[in-house]
Amino acid sequence: MKNRPWKAMSTLGIVASLLVATGCTQKQITSEEKQDVNYSASVTNYNFYTAGNMLAYAEFELSGEPLAEALGLDLDLLDPQKVNKPTAFDYTAGVESYEYSEEAMYELVEKSGLGLHLINGPIVDKMAKESGKQAPQALEERFYQLAESVGYDKGEIFRNMYPTFMEYSKGDPHYIQKVDTSAYAESDDKTYTPVYQVDFKTLRWDRDKMDKILMPAAYGGAFLKQALWAGDFLSGFHTVDKDEELEAEAPNQDKDANIRLGVSAADGFQGVILTEEIWNKLAYIRDGLFYDANTKQLVKGSGTQYDPANGFVYLPHAIKVTEEGQDVAKASNLEVSDSRSFLRDQWMMLWPASEFYGMTDQRQENKNVNPAFRAAFDGVPFAAAPQENTDAATNNDVIAYDAYSLNRDVLLQVFKNLQAMHFNKEVGAFINIHDGQKQGDYVDAFEAGYTLEALRIFQRAIDGLPVGYASGEDAQGLQTEEGKLALDMMKKQADFMIEKMMTKDGLIVNGFTIGKGPDEKAATLEAQLGAVRGLTATYLATKKEKYREAARTIYNAVDTKMWDKKLKVYKTEGDSMKYTPYTAASISAAFRLALLNLGNMESDKQQYSSLEKETVVSRYMDFYDRIIDGPSLKEGMQVSEFWDTGDSYKKGDKTGNTDKDNVPQVQAGHGKYGIAPILVDIEVKNKN
Template sequence: MANSTSIYSKPLVVFFYVALVMVMSTSASADYSINAPDGRMIHLKEGTFQPDLSPYRSKLPEVKILDRTFMPKYQQWAANEEFEISQTGLNNMVRAALPLEHNAAFIWMTNQQLYWNARNNLGFGFAASHAGINMVNGPYFTMKALELSSFNRLERDRGERTLSNKDAMLQWYFPLVWKRVGIPRFPDDGQPAYLEFESGDPHFVAPTPVSDTFNDPQSGKNGKWGVPKYFFSNRQWRWDRDKMVKYIDMGSIGIMLKRASMWVDYMWKATHTGESPTNQTKRIVLAGNDAEEGFRGMALATTRVNQVLALKAQLVADENGELGGVNPKVYDPKNGLKYFPHRIWPNLLLAGDLPERQWGFEVDDPRSFLFDQGALLWGNSHFFQSTYRMTEMFTDNPPVDGGILEKSLGAVPHYLANMILKNIVAMHTKNGILVSTWEPKKVDWWIDKKFNRNPGSSNEIQITDMGLTFIGLKEYVDRMRDPQALIATPDKDDLEPELTKLAIEIVKKNADFLLSVQGGRGEFCVSYDVTTSKPTGACDLGRPNFTGVFALIEAYKLTDEGKYIEGARKTWNYVWESYWHEPTGLFRSHLGDDTVRIHSLDIAAQLRAYREMMFATPIHMTKPFINKFSRWAVQTLMMSGMIQSEENRSGELAMGVGASDWDNDGVPWLGKGDGKFGIAPTLALEVAVNIAKPGENKAFNDLEGQKHWAEMYGGKIRYAYKALSQEKASEEMKLPVKIDYEDMVDEKGWEERGELLRWDGTVQILPPAKPFKRGSELTGRQIFEMNCAHCHGYTGEGITGISYEA
């Protein structure tokens, strides 16, 4: 492992000063465990040291943070793309036989840095922040409280009462979870939201306590947990309520439904063993990858159950703008339109420090945006999959049969996805081509004044909206044809044959539209008029091109038609030739402009295009992609200030001690990041980088923003990137646009490859490739140390907390 000298020059005595009570098992990682009140030792996932990233790092001339506002529909989408290339994504790449071996930076960057940043965006954005409506006030707990109350009635009343939502959650649900996953309690003051607010300010309201002094009101245990106080108390990580925009944005809801569902799948993808919470001696099988992830996965699943129930019963608008419910199973837009409006105002009661209680909902913006509908289709399709694949969590008769939630609830996201697909066709197409906006004819008078009204479907398609919708449509088809979803219907090979056929037709027709408007060099514009095919937005920006790449790849994955991957390769070559800036390791946002503006949507588009092109490329051609990825990630995410802070498990193992940036990577420990008390480890909304000479870029100088530089938090940053010529750097990333696979197999000896079932249940076409060596002459131990140890530690303790040698 190539370790950074600047990291290891720190005296190891620093660990004993840290309140973590971490036991160093090797110089590569640290054991991380909870000393439970009942005497059990509970192992958790821990972080590991960074490899030396200096060969991928160069100094950026000037940086400004333009906006730190957290907007789930943007940052959570970007974080979703981070997650899909992290631990489970790396697993997919290994199974696809991509040439990853012995590449410490790529393995660590994907499996650790992007994993933890994706996880932090999720946890801090939807729970610690209080930036949403707590699940305790959601419809699932209302239903559960009524159900439990119905069992406590006797002929002679002896004081039995109807349980509240809080009763059901604290007295029934959480005790069930403690026993099922093995964790002694949940983080105090965490507020898992089932309806996230539109935006919030991610700065903390109080200092982050690192001492091991949590005083547990549940067990009476005071300190000596083996973890810092903040592990069990999230109070300091709240965000300022006055700076939250307390509206419900349907794009955010859809993206969060997808994000949470993916993490449910990941956190409950395995079971773990631990001492029994009942007798503290016998080791038993417990739910979740470990106790912490078991709890987090359960909370995420429960918030999404509340969310889909709210979508079905409360947040559907009719053509008169009235909110209510729908039976999505029998829904037909021809019998009266029911849809999800863009923005909803929740009427909230804030009483003291209790979670906000919603009294009702009103439509604030009745328009339907394709972005929102695509996100909701994506999220519902995936959550439906969670309900049938996560068989430890979703069962027929929980908790009696060991589950947490009812499997039958899967019908809700399944039929909501059907409904959304029908509405996309009814509201967001013109002659089969997708359009971005639909407006109702009848609205309240104040809405009539608020918007420049244009009832009906628009003529314009934003390419971002089309790309997101392609992703949702591909996911929908995969879910409805998933063999695991078809177990109960052995006579079927498709749960929704008519709708999946329709989804494929939409993608094909619109992918053909993309090819028809694609420029001669592969370029795309921001938006188009679907009736004339003429651009209606700028044609010299980077984001539409990355979106075009991944949209065409989704079409290729769904149809296996070569013209779509050829179109994607054409644009891929164009962005490397025209937008890549080798000296800084960034993609320009605007042709000819030395001010690079990086928005969270740019991260989402670039990362998805990059990852999906790796899977869609013959493996013998992917080595340059893998080698370049760490350069892109270090510069775009870390050096630019896009990742605003990090927790101890992604590198800041000496949090609260000495420098704010102990691991010397330019990303501060969260308690010493921006602001009086630090900032959540979420992505910034937008940053700007001057790639010209410092002080000489007037456009950059005129931008309002907060100056940022990597050394500002005290880290000793090493820069050792050896830049290539601009031409060589671009050329090595290009692909031949046309590859005749049939000829390559017949004449050149390439090997046919089958489909890859990715860990999340989606299907990936693996293209033919030159023969590659299977197996290795190295021992298993050598392979582990040269690859896996970069993330898991040299004894493997990063996997479960239990030594590889044990």
């Protein structure tokens, strides 16, 4: 991605010289337009659900800068001060969608406290013991080492961070004290940087209102966001003297005294922090979060040596945490409260682990790895993998604690369980739940669809193909057995969808019970778009046109039958319009796929007006204006904003909404002390 000058404002190290841009950063709503609003988009649930939020923001990220750039935008043209330039779509995608995604991730893993503190992470603990130091000192010194690796001034590190390595499943996003919006640094035009942007002390959430549950979909969702952004931030090098981005040409470029890791110092530092959090997460998962169905105990995973035929050892749905320590929470006890294996949990771990595999891959046979990633995992700042774990053989593998070995162990064990526990070989479909002893009988369209996307990324990663923002690119793969198995399961599941779940009207049923047949309930929007996601993934992986055509058919049926022309929003089930972060995720993804993969081409026998670029762009804009931002300051899914997508802070301004849009500043809306910049559930209703 391009390293735009204004982009440096969005990450760590906000100092006096990096000031909030003036002016609007969203589409302004005129008084006349406000009076014309004919619908409500009221909040129905303020709870923050980690899994759904992080999935939605992952899709927002991919439907942000990468989408705009793929459609031909020069990212250097984007400027948060120049609203709707060069076009409203480019601005909405490249600034709003992209930056909403980034800031929400920071809110979760650095500010809220919604999880276990990094100071108690297993890798940090290992470093402390090896150095003979206490964990606080070890973590402080580790942050300084990370700063050095990217050429970042350690004096600019944010204060009172709460870096997490394991995130909880749910929390209340309302702030519990007055947010410090006093001036930290001022500019000549009366705008200023508020203290809370450099000191996170006032941004904590209420620990008593957290569901202290470790759920794979939740910590996997956080992992997905961390992996995607870390992959972006560490995908290149930069110069120390001018902080200019350099293309990655060789893994030893950072040996030059004037070259450091990361596309910029600020982004690079955020990238290594995210990677440090992931590293500790993976160690914690592998060494203690797998559940042995026979002994009914939490055990250590065995990765490449794992054989499900000897008994299932998998990631259970819910583990209850007993905490010790308020300021730096640590788990004093873990108790499995739901031992079942859910398909959602498994694909939401498979996807991020596959993305991270593409970053950490040190296999000698893989020649496609970005040299910048090789540089990051060559020992400094992150440990290199032992040679036994990077050769073509698996019988000589050793237990190791580098990020590559840990991630590979988790990735392969999850993949093997996905096949053994959730894939019904007789019918060729993924089953929603396995209780540890017996497989269920229900195929869920949304879950199966997203499983196909996770498998697509897995196949690319294991075969040494580009992932991350480059996951659509063609390259020569390694043709691994795991990759072939993934493709085979994908084709069978996609065929099952087409043959057993699609209806005469072009939609897909919500689910299918083996031995009984398809659901008879009204089709949901999530089921349709989840299927579009999965069928498109299968098309991209196999190049078989029938999967693309099926996805196009469903997409067109959705646009024809579920679009409310008057309100300009989609119905989500029957005539209701209830939106959750999962709904938002699938909508964002579907628009991206429609623009990049499913749109009308001259060679298409069937031409759909719904898949014309102008129509899709119009829907994309309506989605952001009407559902995400909403019709008023108290409505819409995005409940607050700041920094690259939000209001500037100005001396004497008390509005809490200086850009005059429908999303308030964090301290100004939805509660006594305000609310974090995250997504909530809403219901849309016609006012007339």
